[in-house]
Amino acid sequence: MKALEIKQLEKCYNNGFVALKGIDLDVKQGDFFALLGANGAGKSTTIGIVASLVNKTSGSVRVFGHDLDKDPEAVKRCIGLVPQEFNFNQFENVFDIVESQAGYYGIPRKKAAERAEICLKQLEIWDKRNEPSRELSGGMKRRLMIARALVHEPKLLILDEPTAGVDIEIRRSMWAFFKKINAAGTTIILTTHYLEEAESLCRHIAIINKGEVIENTDMKGLLAKSSEEIFVLSIEHTVETIPVILGCSIHVIDETTWQVSVQKEAGIHALFNELTTLGIKVTGIRNESNRLEQLFLKLLAQKGRNYD
Amino acid sequence: MISKEHLVALQTITYKETRRFLRIWVQTLLPSIITTTLYFLIFGTLIGSRIGQMKGYDYMDFIVPGLILMAVISNAYSNVVSSFYGSKFQHNIEEMIVAPMPGWVILTGYISGGVLRGLIVGVLVTIVSLFFTDLNIAHPVMMIVVFLLTGVLFSCAGFINAVYAKSFDDISIVPTFVLTPLIYLGGVFYSIDMLPVFWQNVSLLNPVLYMIDVFRYSILGESDIPLRYGFLVIGFFILSLLVISLRLLNKGVGIRD
Numbered sequence: 001m002k003a004l005e006i007k008q009l010e011k012c013y014n015n016g017f018v019a020l021k022g023i024d025l026d027v028k029q030g031d032f033f034a035l036l037g038a039n040g041a042g043k044s045t046t047i048g049i050v051a052s053l054v055n056k057t058s059g060s061v062r063v064f065g066h067d068l069d070k071d072p073e074a075v076k077r078c079i080g081l082v083p084q085e086f087n088f089n090q091f092e093n094v095f096d097i098v099e100s101q102a103g104y105y106g107i108p109r110k111k112a113a114e115r116a117e118i119c120l121k122q123l124e125i126w127d128k129r130n131e132p133s134r135e136l137s138g139g140m141k142r143r144l145m146i147a148r149a150l151v152h153e154p155k156l157l158i159l160d161e162p163t164a165g166v167d168i169e170i171r172r173s174m175w176a177f178f179k180k181i182n183a184a185g186t187t188i189i190l191t192t193h194y195l196e197e198a199e200s201l202c203r204h205i206a207i208i209n210k211g212e213v214i215e216n217t218d219m220k221g222l223l224a225k226s227s228e229e230i231f232v233l234s235i236e237h238t239v240e241t242i243p244v245i246l247g248c249s250i251h252v253i254d255e256t257t258w259q260v261s262v263q264k265e266a267g268i269h270a271l272f273n274e275l276t277t278l279g280i281k282v283t284g285i286r287n288e289s290n291r292l293e294q295l296f297l298k299l300l301a302q303k304g305r306n307y308d
Numbered sequence: 309m310i311s312k313e314h315l316v317a318l319q320t321i322t323y324k325e326t327r328r329f330l331r332i333w334v335q336t337l338l339p340s341i342i343t344t345t346l347y348f349l350i351f352g353t354l355i356g357s358r359i360g361q362m363k364g365y366d367y368m369d370f371i372v373p374g375l376i377l378m379a380v381i382s383n384a385y386s387n388v389v390s391s392f393y394g395s396k397f398q399h400n401i402e403e404m405i406v407a408p409m410p411g412w413v414i415l416t417g418y419i420s421g422g423v424l425r426g427l428i429v430g431v432l433v434t435i436v437s438l439f440f441t442d443l444n445i446a447h448p449v450m451m452i453v454v455f456l457l458t459g460v461l462f463s464c465a466g467f468i469n470a471v472y473a474k475s476f477d478d479i480s481i482v483p484t485f486v487l488t489p490l491i492y493l494g495g496v497f498y499s500i501d502m503l504p505v506f507w508q509n510v511s512l513l514n515p516v517l518y519m520i521d522v523f524r525y526s527i528l529g530e531s532d533i534p535l536r537y538g539f540l541v542i543g544f545f546i547l548s549l550l551v552i553s554l555r556l557l558n559k560g561v562g563i564r565d
Contacts, residue, residue: 013565051406054565073408081406087399096327097403103320104407106313112320148403 001065003029003156003187004050009059011045011211019045021211022059027189027204029064029155032182034202034219035191036296041208043191044084047160051081064155077105080154082145084161084191090134094125097133098148105152112151119147122177139166143174150181157181159190163197175201199223199292209300225295231268233258234284245274259288317409321417322424329387329425336387337429340379344433347375348440351497363499365528368441373524374496377458379433381491381516382483384426384459388418388466389479396470401563411557415467415550422463423456430455446529454523457542461519462487464549471553471562490516495524500532515545 004027011020020042027033037043048054050061066074088097102112120126123143163171182188192198205222207215238255247266251259262268329336356367395401404414437443445451469482494516500508511517522538525531
């Protein structure tokens with residue numbers, strides 16, 4: 001069964017801005033799906049329509065077989081939403097926020113309290129349960145929104161930039177948590193600007209640009225399209241003449257730092273063989289950007305030219 | 309169809325709304341008690357003793373029903389307008405929109421909060437009035453009914469105000485420029501019989517007049533307007549505002565793009 005089925009979804013805002021131009025999108029049950037795009041591409045509008053926060057102009061949305069127009073309550077029961085912006089009452093305490101959310105889904109008070117406790121403990125903010133939400137740190141606020149989204153045990157979890165502004169340690173622990181609940185059967189749709197996050201977590205990916213889906217494939221297939229990788233090399237001594245190596249292009253950052261673009265077919269081995277032959281010793285290497293990021297920028301640039 | 313889940317959701321909103329106004333009771337419950345006490349003291353005791361009788365009652369006895377109802381009106385209204393606008397402002401209204409609740413559950417939840425606050429303040433102000441006059445309530449059941457109907461009507465009005473409000477300034481415009489004049493010109497401090505015929509007829513367009521009149525009847529046992537007209541007008545306004553509120557909520561006006 002498909003967790004999400006979007007057909008010819010269009011959204012035109014009152015000011016005339018067309019945010020979605022008839023997109024089609026399918027997400028399989030149990031998938032970890034990345035929805036990527038630049039700011040204003042249409043990601044949040046898509047998520048907003050699925051979560052009933054935005055009215056669609058036309059098209060259809062089905063969640064686990066339930067039609068959003070015919071049975072919105074059934075659709076809502078399937079979805080847990082973690083929005084981009086903090087949207088809880090800043091004056092309420094943490095426990096009340098999560099418990100009330102369970103109540104909105106029709107979960108009786110006693111059971112709601114039990115579920116709230118489980119979720120807050122899972123997200124490691126149980127010890128903050130009696131504090132007003134405004135006094136939480138940024139990372140804790142993000143985790144509170146995740147706990148709130150999970151309290152009714154949704155089958156589809158939508159994460160709209162869930163790790164924005166949190167430190168690396170918390171981000172990694174959140175990734176581990178998302179992987180765990182996905183492995184337990186929850187379908188997850190993720191939008192993020194950290195492409196490393198999408199590459200690390202997701203199995204399928206769609207890229208939206210200017211209201212259109214320009215790529216919709218599995219992550220492996222997309223990464224296989226990558227034709228080059230960029231490395232930053234630290235070399236031991238200054239070199240008078242920059243070598244010319246087949247399949248590589250070298251850009252000098254400073255006397256002992258080079259940015260090297262390596263064609264996939266040439267391979268990094270050939271680069272090191274050539275440098276060794278020339279007597280150039282490499283003391284350090286790092287991957288300048290991840291593969292998905294390069295592909296993403298390339299795809300947007302191509303489409304941008306087409307549109308322009 | 310009303311399901312068990314809907315009732316739980318309604319209970320949750322009502323509980324949350326009640327918890328909100330009780331948490332900030334100094335801002336929500338206390339001001340009306342202080343203001344009304346001052347009215348009793350100044351208009352009832354000090355000035356009232358010089359006015360003499362109004363429609364055969366001591367002036368204090370005459371103004372007590374209107375002042376109690378004034379507190380109910382302003383509290384029911386301000387509870388819903390500030391809570392719903394606050395939820396819009398902080399975007400936590402989205403918590404309810406994404407949940408499987410029909411519009412009527414959300415609306416009824418907010419109205420329940422407004423009615424409860426109005427009722428609590430109404431009872432407190434009634435207790436305070438006992439320090440100034442012997443209150444012999446002629447029709448106690450009708451008094452409670454009018455409490456509730458007034459609470460529902462002005463909770464709806466507060467809701468509509470909050471839907472259209474775009475800033476905190478907008479939620480004080482209606483109470484200042486519409487609600488207060490309607491209350492003051494609704495016969496709290498005088499009987500409409502005292503007005504020239506033209507202004508008596510103009511006053512009949514004011515829905516607050518009917519509420520105060522029916523409420524005064526429930527306490528004193530006497531009214532300016534026949535009761536059936538009073539309840540008809542109240543019923544008409546409640547029904548109209550409920551329909552408008554529900555339509556606005558279902559269309560997502562002010563809360564959904």
